[in-house]
Amino acid sequence: MDTLGVRWTADQVLALAPDDASRKAGSKLGTAGPWSGTGTGGEGAVWGLCRGSGSKPYRTVVDTTGPAYSCSCPSRKFPCKHALGLLLLWAGDAEAFAAGAEVPDWAATWLTGRRERAAARTRGAEGTGPAATADPEAARRRAERRAARITSGAEELEQRLADLLRGGLASAEQAGYALWEETAARMVDAQAPGLAGRVRELGAIPGSGPGWPVRLLEECALTHLLDRAWLSVDRLPDPLAATVRTRVGLTAPAEGPSVRDHWLVLAQYDTGDGKLTTRRIWLHGRTTGRTALLLSFGAAGRAPELALPVGVVVDAALVLHAGAGALRAELGEQFGAPAPLEAPPRGGTVGDALTAYGLALRDDPWLDSWPVTLTDVVPIPTEHGWQLADAAPGPDTPDAAPGSAPGEAVPLSGAALGRPGLWRLAALSGGGPVTVFGECGHRGFTPLAAWSADAPGETVPLH
Template identity: 55%
Template sequence: MEERWSTEHVLSLAPDASSQKAAGKLSSPASWSGTGTDGTALWGACKGSGSTPYRTVIELATPAYQCSCPSRKFPCKHALGLLLLWSGTPEAVPTAEPADWADDWLKARAERAEKSAEKSAEKRATAEPVDPEAARRRAARRGARVAAGAAELRLRLADRVRHGLADQSTAGPWEEVAARMVDAQAPGLATRVRELDALPQERLLEEYALLHLLATAATRTDELPPALAATVRSRVGYTLDAAEVLSGPTVRDRWLVLGSRDSSDERLTTRRVWLRGAKTGRPALLLAFGRPGQAPDLALPTGHLLEAELAYHPGAHPLRAALGTRYGAPEPGPAAAPDGLTVAEAVAGYGTAVADDPWLESRPTVLAEVVPVRTPDGWYLTDGHHTVPVRAGAVPEAALWRLAAVSIGRPLTVFGEYGHQGFAPVTAWAADQRPVGLTNL
């Protein structure tokens, strides 16, 4: 039997809440005609405001979408509506051969992908070899800029502490310092500096200390152990593209999708997808990006298993990974919830990770047998022996009430990120073992 996506997974693809709402109105059979699926794609015609229905086709593996509507959102409400129809009313999207217009798009897409792969292979084969000496000189120039910027940042931090954290009469906003870090090619330092203006005063000294430590380490990467040096470079803002990461060692496993979360600003939408290796037990974080109004391309259903190769970015506490070769589409995962930790074990695990990476804000954690509790001081998760606070603002209040409704006072398994500010829930496994998403509501 063909595995249909959950409604929750479909809605996670939407670029915004209004698209989710509009798609819900288009999820009934009455809105569609000529629907069908061949197991790899969906297609159908949706009634619109004009006389001609909008033709919508979806390739499921990527996924990829095509619609004749004029919407600039991606995927549009028609693509989402068709996915919801397929998910919730399977008999309304029968198995069939693709319509001619859908088949034309699917074939053209496959041809473009094949030509792109051939071009990439040809480009790699004919590319001029990298001049090691030129690359070394470029790296040295950037290293000198970063070191100079880090040294200036240390002086600025020391000056603020010397005048006292409560004395803001001579201290201007940090934006000027952040701009200097950008000029020094240290965007990671710039991001952390910009956040200082928004921090409450009781947290300033803590962040000053961590930032001073990072700036100091940035001037001494040659003296650090390789793994820690890689962590420092990553925190400072050095980046590696996926191809470079995948050129190194890879880990093949059947990866359980633990959950995902989207965040947006005026520049882009970021999707974070957490995985756990079924054989290795290793956690992994995949990042995908999309323009405003466009959902990122990476879409993996929570609770499914994907057999694939991952390559980890270097670091003292490797977590972020690049997705390499996939061996088939995601398949339904185990019926049982994933193995989890007690609250005490989670706290100890985070402490160990911070010893490797002092700037680690949180780490992916599965808590087993916990119950959500709401108190006058906020929400907590307890296993009956120890309690951990839910991080303020980590998820909407509605998501926490949903978590309480799933629990109905009984212990359940919850996946999220645990750190010094508390636990940020992402997915819960109810009594019937179905994963329930707690983000993007």
């Protein structure tokens, strides 16, 4: 194995692309033709010069231990098409790179600066760096002022909900979306983006289809519960109080313990609202059995910088955030290049997944879903949509009727039904059992990655 550890596959490289346009453009640059001065070494570095339309080639370098990217091109995307092309060339043509070569000065400068910044962030997370030396009194005053604004916003939202219920839910459809958007804007002014998001969801429910009054009442109840929890947050147990603060929009600091493990990169996907792109990366600790979520953000028009190739194992330390479930974490120091995945995480039955979601919901009533791995399940189409069913009959259904789904089953969410990943999952299964990782919630199960029994080390992305 070379100094970079495992060489990625083309699919893993393309999974890092911020959009389809970058994926196509990067694929065109994944051949040796436009490249010169390529090399690998320096504990995870890949570099090269890419011929462009100008007189000078673009200088491109990738730190695969991040991964992180630098390119002299003017693109605002991360990774840009040149970084994708360089990685595709590296993945498919090892002979095009001089292994163990001396790192060029321009690449070495960026690599050194990047690793120094990463070390500084780690020291700050551990309370020994510049992040720990900020004026605590000034920070306390800022926190108090923001808390007061959120309290004012929560009280105003409570009045809005009371007016809605007094006037009847039917009035919500007549009022239209403008009133909800105005309320959401006031929550933003109150520095409570979490409440603003819930208000926008409320505004989208009226007239959304049969049964919308029931859905609106349920969401109003959850929003009311969050309002009341915030107004009494000082009297809540610490874990629940941390969850409430996060739900209203206060960022919980990464002040938990640092957990080092060999983390399986299970899934990565982006969501956006036109103003902000949110990237979610799911990891699973091979030794601890802990599942962790890395979040990164990009402003409109910019992809988040953090990206990990799906289907590899990263030896790294994660710093955990506070809150119920303690899923969210920050990526800390990494100890070497990614290694190949040998097997998927150990999972359970559909019943185990539902139990896990129920227990998590007890600690966080506003939880939409919970990460779980299902082992030996089969995707089955029904008249009501697709579902994942246990391959073996459950203990309570020894005499299942002919043609019925074996064991317990969970429906796939509406979001999953409209994606190509569903057909990829069905093709991988071929009617046989597979292992599936995804998010289990009240809307159903959203599959994000799968593995077959024949190739347990090959992760098939489904998002």
